[in-house]
Amino acid sequence: MPFGERLRDELGAPRKARLIDSSPRSAVWRVELADGRPAVVKQLAAEAEAEATQRYGREVAALRMASRVRPAVVPRVLGVDADERVLVLEYVEHGRPREGWETEYATALARLHAAGEDGAELPRWTGPDAGDVGSFVAFARALGVHDTAGAEDELGELTLRLGKVSGRQALLHGDPCPGNDLHTADGIRFIDFEQASLGNGLIELAYLRIGFPTCWCVTAAPEPLLAEAEAAYRTAWREATGTDVEGDLADACAGWLIRGETLVQRAHRGTVDQLARVLGEDWEWGTVSARERLAHRLGVVARMTEGSDVLGGLSRLSTDARRRMLDRWPALGTVPRSRPQGS
Secondary structure: OOOOHHHHHHHOOOEEEEEEOOOOOEEEEEEEOOOOOEEEEEEEOOOOHHHHHHHHHHHHHHHHHHOOOOOOOOOOEEEEEHHHOEEEEEOOOOOOOOOOHHHHHHHHHHHHHOOOOOOOOOOEOOOOOHHHHHHHHHHHHHHOOOOOHHHHHHHHHHHHHHOOOOOOOEEEOOOOOOOOEEEEOOEEEEOOOOOOEEEOOHHHHHHHHHOOOOOOOOOOOOHHHHHHHHHHHHHHHHHHHOOOOOOOHHHHHHHHHOOHHHHOOHHHOOOOOHHHHHHHOOOEEOOEEHHHHHHHHHHHHHHHOOOOOOOHHHHHHHHHHHHHHHHHOOOOOOOOOOOOOOO
């Protein structure tokens, strides 16, 4: 375990180091510090050193911004060693999420987002682009949806809208999924900020409704609970910033729909056109298959944009594409309503 002289001078020699589960991009240990406190030591992997250094910088910057929020929404940073890309964090015990956890999650997410500040050492969030639009439209046409011109024009405008943040920039987590939200007796703490950025908070509020698009754990909470959680987010943002949330949640969900790369784990993104691939094969990732994940997103966006002046064509395309998916693959299952036990 990397715990160099600098950290030993600050925190003493750690004891009882135990490797715990983490992504392939990092190694994580639970330890006991010299004063008896439990802590977590995280080192970002060095397979691609420049990329790992960038992820480390994002995580440190995001944690430092978020650490100002009270009650806390992140573990405390106890020590850092930038040369080794190591973080030492307060250990936070994760408990079983309470019934209706989505509302508490949305509230904590808004408070986290409100910690964002212009000029911070974080990149701007990047949304879907023309390539994503082209892949999505080609996918729909391959299914037999031929009336795509209107939706294609709408999606071009959507990419421009998603690229603009006219109000206060939010501190975006980058992957606010089950497993990265620790449910404690005094609230939710978020961990793993390697993909943190600045942007519009609706991009991540959309996770609840569109089904955690970057995550293994896709769920579909009932509509009343989603509405309650989204209202709680807006209230918490207003209380923290004195401003109203800007933008359209339907835009954010539509943006996730057309990003085919979110049908696979992060390590496999940017390799092939996943929307083209899903026409010929299905694969499991977490709680659902790729086709089930995509069919769920199509249904969400179809309902949210029905009758819309700016995305009405996308609504029709999404409805038709989902119907054709279910006709072609009738064995597709539905997304679970609840997150798995232990997540």
